[in-house]
Amino acid sequence: MPTSIILDCDPGIDDALAIAFAHGHPGIDLLGITTVAGNVGLAQTTANALAVSEYIGAAGTPVTAGCAGPLLRPALDARQVHGESGLGGAVLPPPVAGPAPGHAIDYITETVRAAPGQITLVATGPLTNIALAVKREPRLADWVRQFVIMGGSAGRGNTTPAAEYNIWADPEAAAAVFRAGWTVVVLGLDVTLRTGATPAVLQRMRDLGALGTELLLPALDQYASVSEPFPAREGLGGPPVHDVCAVAWVAAPELFGLVPARVQVETAGQLTSGMTVTDFEAPGQADDGNAQMAMSIDVDGFWELTLGAYQRVAQAMGR
Numbered sequence: 577m578p579t580s581i582i583l584d585c586d587p588g589i590d591d592a593l594a595i596a597f598a599h600g601h602p603g604i605d606l607l608g609i610t611t612v613a614g615n616v617g618l619a620q621t622t623a624n625a626l627a628v629s630e631y632i633g634a635a636g637t638p639v640t641a642g643c644a645g646p647l648l649r650p651a652l653d654a655r656q657v658h659g660e661s662g663l664g665g666a667v668l669p670p671p672v673a674g675p676a677p678g679h680a681i682d683y684i685t686e687t688v689r690a691a692p693g694q695i696t697l698v699a700t701g702p703l704t705n706i707a708l709a710v711k712r713e714p715r716l717a718d719w720v721r722q723f724v725i726m727g728g729s730a731g732r733g734n735t736t737p738a739a740e741y742n743i744w745a746d747p748e749a750a751a752a753v754f755r756a757g758w759t760v761v762v763l764g765l766d767v768t769l770r771t772g773a774t775p776a777v778l779q780r781m782r783d784l785g786a787l788g789t790e791l792l793l794p795a796l797d798q799y800a801s802v803s804e805p806f807p808a809r810e811g812l813g814g815p816p817v818h819d820v821c822a823v824a825w826v827a828a829p830e831l832f833g834l835v836p837a838r839v840q841v842e843t844a845g846q847l848t849s850g851m852t853v854t855d856f857e858a859p860g861q862a863d864d865g866n867a868q869m870a871m872s873i874d875v876d877g878f879w880e881l882t883l884g885a886y887q888r889v890a891q892a893m894g895r
Contacts, residue, residue: 578602578603578604578605579603579604579605579696579721579826579827580605580607580691580694580695580696580721581598581604581605581606581607581695581696581697581698581823581826582607582608582609582610582683582684582687582688582695582696582697582698583595583598583606583608583609583610583698583700583823584609584610584611584612584642584680584684584697584698584699584700584701584705584706585609585610585611585612585621585625585699585700585701585819586611586612586613586614586615586616586621586700586701586702587611587615587621587624587625587628587662587663588614588615588616588621588624588654588658588662588663588700588701588819589615589657589658589659589662589663589664589666589795589796589798589799590700590726590799590816590817590818590819590820591615591621591624591625591700591701591819592624592628592663592666592791592795593792593795593796593817593819593820594700594726594817594819594820594822594823595609595625595628595629595632595634596628596632596787596791596792596885596886596889597820597823597824597827597882597885597886598823599629599632599633599634599637599885599889600632600884600885600886600887600888600889601823601827601881601884601885601888602888603826603827603828604823604826604827606634606637607637607687607695608637608638608639608640608676608683608687609625609629609637609638609639609640610639610640610641610642610680610683610684610705611625611639611640611641611642611675611680611701612642612643612680612701612702612704612705613643613644613645613646613651613653613702613704614653614654614701614702614741614742614745615653615654615655615657615658615662615701616653616654616655616658616660616661616662617644617651617653618641618642618643618644618645620661620662621662621701622639622641622675623670623671624661624662624663625639626639626671626673626674626675627663627668627669627670627671628663628668628791629671630669630671630672630673631668631669631790631791632787632791632889632893633889633892633893635672635673638676638683639675639676640675640676640678640679640680640683641675641679641680642679642680642681642704642705643680643681643704643705643708645704646702646704646745646746646748646749647704647707647708647746647748647749647752648748649746649747649748652745654735654741657798657799658798659798663791663794663795664794664795664796664797664798664799665794665795665797665798666790666791666794666795667790667794668790668791680705680709681705681708681709681712684697684705684706684709684716685709685712685713685716688716688719688720689713689715689716689719692718692719693719693720693721694721695719695720695721696720696721696722696723696724696826697720697722697723697724698724698725698822698823698826699723699724699725699726699727699742699822700725700726700727700742700818700819700822700823701742701745702742702743702745702746702749702750703725703727703742703743703746703749703750703752703753704746704749706723706749706753707746707748707749707750707752707753708749710752710753710756711752714756714757716756717756717757717758718757718758720758722761722826723758723759723760723761724760724761724763724822724825724826725742725753725760725761725762725763725822726742726763726764726768726818726819726821726822727740727742727743727750727762727763727764727852728740728742728743728750728762728764728765728839728852728854729764729765729766729852729854730764730766730837730852730854730856730869730871731765731766732765733765733850733851734765734769735850736847736848736849736850737847738842738845738847738848738849738850738851739842739848739849739850739851739852740764740765740850740852743841743850743851743852744849744850745850747841747842747843747849747850748843750841750850750852751840751841751843754839754840754841754866754867755866758866759865759866759867759868760839760866760867760868761825761834761867761868761870762837762839762852762867762868762869762870763818763821763822763825763832763870764852764869764870765818766869766870766871767821767832767870767871767872767873768816768817768818768819768821769816769818770816770873770875771813771816771817771818771820771821771873771875771878771879772813772814772815772816773796773813773814773815773816773817774813774814775814777813777814777879777883778793778796778814780883781793781796781883781886784886784887784890785890785893785895786890786893786895787886787889787890787893788886788890792886796814796815796817797815799814799815799816817882820882821870821873821878824878824881824882825870827881827885828877828881831873831874831877831878831881832870832872832873832874833870833871833872833873834868834869834870834871835856835868835869835871836856836865836867836868836869837854837855837856837858837865837866837867837868837869838854838855838858838865838866838867839852839853839854839855839866839867839869840852840853840855841853854867854869856869
């Protein structure tokens, strides 16, 4: 049976690629998409989620808009990385449909409540929607099957030396989420930066036809033109597909090595706000761990999995 997921995201180049993966992998049932402000503003992330879904043949997947800004801080974005549209160089037809009625917080809470223990919640953007959902309904932490994020790092950041973008964009929300009483599966920069799309991978995307030449490659080309301020990028290939890792873990967790940890999010540091302070010793103490941190990845296996999912999407598109 496929794993049912809700994808909370801020498309965003790599979020778009994560949506395509989730739609294409037979082991995943994408129940719904919720959007949050992050890489671009909420109106644009929502429009992008709708446009990508319609383009790849997932028009029946509901897209529900969420929060337009962080809990306490001014809204910032990452247009310098993702482009003005949020999808890099990809230009898709505007969506025909609008977002589903209601708010992402209500959609997440009500959908998971209706199927306790059956739905995995995957977040690939700032954690604002998730923080407010679990504040409104603390039992959400018990009702989800698993909670998976792309965010954070046990080492350095990519937005500041200390912080990864999704956590940095709303550190108060991230701090609340890590305190919510669940075990967070964290796909952070420690593994995502190792997924650089090599020339061979890019060629296989090109061979997919329209999916590759109209969405995947033009989007990734924007990433390739931006230098990420993270030393580990050097020598690890082309543009990484951070957010795809979170959905790929749901489909094939054996590709990743997880290490128990205690994660706390810095919210007050003048230089370290948004840092995911990761203690690998704390889980040795009773009930003191709150995370499973991905620290290794089978890169070749990841790309075979990912390109296989894209191949299914391309075949269904028929062009």
